[in-house]
Amino acid sequence: MEQTYKILVVDDEPDLEPLILQRMRRDIRARRYEFVFAHNGVEALERLNEDEDIDMVLSDINMPQMDGLTLLSQIPDVNPNIRSVIISAYGDMKNIRTAMNRGAFDFVTKPLDFSDLRVTIERTLQHLMEWREALSSRDQLVALQNELDVASKMQQSILPTEFPSGAAYQSFGHMVPARNVGGDFFDILPLDRGRIGLAIADVSDKGVPAALFMMSSRTLLKGAAIGTESPAEALREVNSLLFDDNEASMFVTVLYAVYDPATGEFTYSSGGHDAPLIVHADGSSTLLPLTGGVVLGIVPDFPFEQHTVTVAPGDTVILYTDGVTEAMNSNRDEFGIERLQQVFASSPPGDSRDANRTVFDAVASFAGDTPQSDDVTCVTLQRREPAS
Amino acid sequence: MEITTERKGEVLVALTEDRVDGSNAREFQEAVQAAIAGEDAPVVLDMERLVYISSAGLRVILMIARALQGESRNFAVCSLVGPVREVFEISGFDKIIQTHDTQEKAVAAVQG
CATH class of the missing domain: 3.40.50.2300 (Response regulator)
Structure with a gap:
């Protein structure tokens, strides 16, 4: 029962x-x-x-x-x-x-x-x-593997299960956790004035302490996302709050963006995270510039900055973690962002879910039998073409 | 994981190689700590032969930097190449940790 x-x-x-x-x-x-x-x-x-x-x-x-x-x-x-x-x-x-x-x-x-x-x-x-379960594992001093399983379930439990969409846009997010290492999470949340916030993040360590750090990162980011006007401001705030209580020198890389469906404006700030990729309807793509940030939780009062681009109708924004770009094949080659760009060049994205699946399929087919060594996470946002 | 060390004047240079990721980060940390323990010389971590570092590896570098700071010992990393340089730039670690192009420059910078 x-x-x-x-x-x-x-x-x-x-x-x-x-x-x-x-x-x-x-x-x-x-x-x-x-x-x-x-x-x-x-x-x-x-x-x-x-x-x-x-x-x-x-x-x-x-x-x-x-x-x-x-x-x-x-x-x-x-x-x-x-x-x-x-x-x-x-x-x-x-x-x-x-x-x-x-x-x-x-x-x-x-x-x-x-x-x-x-x-x-x-x-x-x-x-x-x-x-x-994490508490009882700790009490029983069970094997490390069990602790990692518990941490991984905690990680799954903070991920969103529904993705905002509207007449002018749609969004999707997915994560495939690695067995032993990991700390990715993402969030897609509705903000005021019809805007949406998109976050993707990677915590530096594994195990239950890292999972707890991940949980507070996610909670603080959600609070800051709703309360601040700009991504840079949100990261400044989360950074300060994480820094205040961080004895273990843990950190988290975060890419946080605000998208306004009314204008197509996409404003993002990177806290030590990989830059977003924009894939156009014809499959060509543009890697956006970094914004000069650092990982969150380490440097007090860091002046995070942001950058704004306009997403054209039919464009898809791809946010990803290093589990995508650093996925390895049996020759120990890294997948890399260029390979992802080539994949999209030959198969332009359908909708946001389809683009997301393309990323995971491309990584899986590149890696072949090589075991996945890090979480793979991808968030996609597409500006819809106007209905004709 | 092997960390070899050499002296450049009063500076202790520790040479890293291969890869640091979640699977050997702890081993890497212990190896570096053992290599630099028991003295008060400034430290340079030379990464010329390091081909890959994950965020777990960055965290180890951060902890080493903090420990050395606690002992008032200067610390720098040098000779980052390829993906390691990229990881430092994207993560902003080049703003957190003193970073130099060459070992010579790093040794000169950390010297008293």
Whole structure:
């Protein structure tokens, strides 16, 4: 039988309780979720103290007596293995960012979209399960391989499962993890004014500590993406936050871009990550210039810069990690960006999913039987041709 | 993984070779640490014969740089070629770690 997860919902608005019970009734009837409710932070802490079975907290920010942000900072004292998701007003970046800094796993915005909420809850619970497994592995001092398996599942649990698209564009992302080494992740998220944010990243180490670093990178990046106006500003912020708490000298390379479907403008900033490739409709391609950044988490207050290009109708932007360019064949040759450009020259991309698959097929056919030594990750964004 | 060392005046030059990736990064770290431990000379890591370095390898270099900084010892890398140079440029490590074209320049730069 599947486990029932207990979720504590904290909100001072009386409407939320009946609404959640109604909209989630199938999951409740199927004993997938059980909901308990509190109306402010103080009550929530009491609940958590009484009930050790609570897996997850879903909390509003503005509440009387104790607000959601204060609650967040106190939850770990009660139970460090609970994951929290914050409900905030859209665009309330200051609070979302504070919440992420205080360890919130994710956030949803008001008015609540229940299918989005369900996806977020599932992802959070999935992550929680991997986390618990990681803890028990550590307790049992099991083999390194097992720890890596756990880390790899944690990595999978933070990847998006739905990709934004619209009349003027479509997007797609995919990752194939390597068995032993890895630390890639990506995110594609809707921003305000119809824009979308695209991130691709590679964490420098492997194992559970690296997976945790990856998780905070992803969470902080998501917060910064929504709260800042420009990619460079987002990277400056994530860099500073990662730097503040980085004893282990870990780092992450990030390419973060904002795309505006209304204008075709694509603005990107590189934190030590490979430059984007634009593939045109005829299969020819342009490698965009780097923006002079450094990896994130190492240099305090680094002045990240950005670059803007206009994506033409029919163009496909390809973001990738070094698992693509450094994939090796049996002669120990590297795949390299030029080979990818040649592949597209002879088979121009169809849609964004097709272009994505082309990258993975090309890498796989180049590598042949040579085992994959690093995660391979690719995010594609296509500006659609206007309908004729 | 073999790290050979030589003296250039007071400077300790450590020569790396082959490849550093996730599978041997720890071994690389131990080898470099062993090669430079127990003294207070400035260090140059010569990468002329290094053909590949992954991000796990970069992290080792960063940790070595920090450890040496903690001991107030100067540190530079030199003679980056091909993919290694590219990795340093893309990752911005050439802005984090003192980097020189030749061993001579690096030795001159780290000398007291």
